[in-house]
Amino acid sequence: MVAAKLKTEKSPVKRRDPLPHDTKCLTIDELQKLAAENMDKQTRDYYNEGADKGTTLRENLDAFQKYRIRPRVLRDVSQCDPSIELFGKSIPFPCAIAPTAMQKLAHPEGEVATSKAAAKFGTVMGLSSFSTTTLEEVAEHRGENDNVLQLYVFEERHHTEKLLKRAKKAGYKAVFLTVDTPVLGRRNCDIRNQFTLPPHLQIANFPDENGNSSSADPPTSKKASVRFHTHAANPTLSWEKDIEWLKEQCHPEMEVWIKGVATAEDTELAIKHGVDGVVVSNHGGRQLDGAMATLDALPDVARAARGRIPVHVDGGIRHGTDIFKAIALGADCVWIGRPVLWGLSYKGQEGVERCLSLLYDEFLLCMGLAGVKSVKEITKEYLVRIDGLNLSRL
Numbered sequence: 147m148v149a150a151k152l153k154t155e156k157s158p159v160k161r162r163d164p165l166p167h168d169t170k171c172l173t174i175d176e177l178q179k180l181a182a183e184n185m186d187k188q189t190r191d192y193y194n195e196g197a198d199k200g201t202t203l204r205e206n207l208d209a210f211q212k213y214r215i216r217p218r219v220l221r222d223v224s225q226c227d228p229s230i231e232l233f234g235k236s237i238p239f240p241c242a243i244a245p246t247a248m249q250k251l252a253h254p255e256g257e258v259a260t261s262k263a264a265a266k267f268g269t270v271m272g273l274s275s276f277s278t279t280t281l282e283e284v285a286e287h288r289g290e291n292d293n294v295l296q297l298y299v300f301e302e303r304h305h306t307e308k309l310l311k312r313a314k315k316a317g318y319k320a321v322f323l324t325v326d327t328p329v330l331g332r333r334n335c336d337i338r339n340q341f342t343l344p345p346h347l348q349i350a351n352f353p354d355e356n357g358n359s360s361s362a363d364p365p366t367s368k369k370a371s372v373r374f375h376t377h378a379a380n381p382t383l384s385w386e387k388d389i390e391w392l393k394e395q396c397h398p399e400m401e402v403w404i405k406g407v408a409t410a411e412d413t414e415l416a417i418k419h420g421v422d423g424v425v426v427s428n429h430g431g432r433q434l435d436g437a438m439a440t441l442d443a444l445p446d447v448a449r450a451a452r453g454r455i456p457v458h459v460d461g462g463i464r465h466g467t468d469i470f471k472a473i474a475l476g477a478d479c480v481w482i483g484r485p486v487l488w489g490l491s492y493k494g495q496e497g498v499e500r501c502l503s504l505l506y507d508e509f510l511l512c513m514g515l516a517g518v519k520s521v522k523e524i525t526k527e528y529l530v531r532i533d534g535l536n537l538s539r540l
């Protein structure tokens with residue numbers, strides 16, 4: 147009698163309606179295989195490769211296998227709530243869409259399809275500066291959703307200034323300054339394939355003097371004002387010179403986050419310089435090959451932040467249990483890069499929804515089976531680390 151009464155007093159947790167199963171695509175690994183069938187070699191290589199020998203790309207994935215979950219039982223998990231708050235709004239689970247460039251290579255609707263999927267699902271989308279759709283067009287499809295703009299601060303500041311004004315006007319919530327790209331990582335497949343955007347696609351955010359969007363021309367071309375080969379990397383960026391400037395351009399309308407932090411020292415500096423949040427990232431293993439896996443870097447960053455700013459992480463997340471482990475090691479939220487591109491390539495908007503939905507279902511299942519009812523309950527108490535044959539508590 148008492149138990150029944152207690153149950154009715156609980157506020158019911160609104161769960162997402164599950165998508166009907168796609169029996170060909172029940173895991174992110176299957177999604178990757180299905181996507182590969184729809185991409186040409188240049189696109190597949192560009193999306194999937196890591197820098198140099200691919201060590202960091204592999205370790206981003208493998209790092210999750212160093213941990214196992216310590217499930218607790220008899221906890222009444224009938225009302226699990228996987229939602230969190232991001233930018234002051236509730237999102238269904240602690241997972242958002244990382245910015246990835248040139249999404250029309252994956253699907254003709256490109257970034258618009260991703261924005262629609264994010265809106266329908268209710269999570270935040272990160273848009274790359276090097277998108278094949280303008281930031282305004284992407285924003286038109288975001289519904290009630292928040293989007294953030296990933297930023298490369300170019301040596302010619304005026305390009306960045308213009309972009310920031312447009313982002314503010316279009317209602318972007320934050321800019322994520324990518325800081326792991328002072329020089330461009332070595333991507334051997336792209337070199338071999340002589341990677342370039344097909345002529346019908348443009349880097350849409352940077353029109354040339356005649357108002358035409360720039361294409362990803364080879365570096366020899368003089369046509370475009372901003373080209374990703376020449377502009378993504380900016381070796382001159384520094385804490386002192388650029389962060390203050392960026393905050394002046396963005397605040398108070400847009401938050402300033404730093405994407406690509408890996409150490410406690412840089413986390414301290416980020417806080418000292420007044421940034422609003424950090425993303426532990428190594429650019430999906432596409433920049434410094436031999437850098438730490440992001441999951442290995444995360445605990446140090448989270449310890450240094452001491453809850454003063456949010457700490458997010460990306461890299462190698464391919465299953466709901468990976469999200470659980472990242473949260474347990476101190477992340478407030480994770481971002482996913484390649485799985486979204488695979489979803490896009492598989493079925494456009496529907497494929498991205500499928501990708502998010504698979505991860506959501508897996509995460510919710512993991513919470514229930516591990517015995518936690520809310521995301522804030524997920525702590526390192528729920529993990530053990532595997533060292534050879536030994537399991538150690540954290």
Ligand SMILES: Cc1cc2nc3c(=O)[nH]c(=O)nc-3n(C[C@H](O)[C@H](O)[C@H](O)COP(=O)(O)O)c2cc1C
Binds near residue numbers: 246276324429430483
């Ligand atoms: C094809 C591709 C393009 C990317 N483009 C950008 C970009 O324009 N800006 C950026 O900051 N990060 C970019 N990233 C990195 C992602 O934002 C993210 O850090 C990474 O993909 C996370 O790892 P995951 O792919 O294993 O999830 C890109 C990643 C990929 C795979």
Ligand SMILES: CCCCC(=O)C(=O)O
Binds near residue numbers: 276330374378429432
């Ligand atoms: C070439 C740099 C822009 C896109 C990017 O960040 C990536 O491919 O990782």
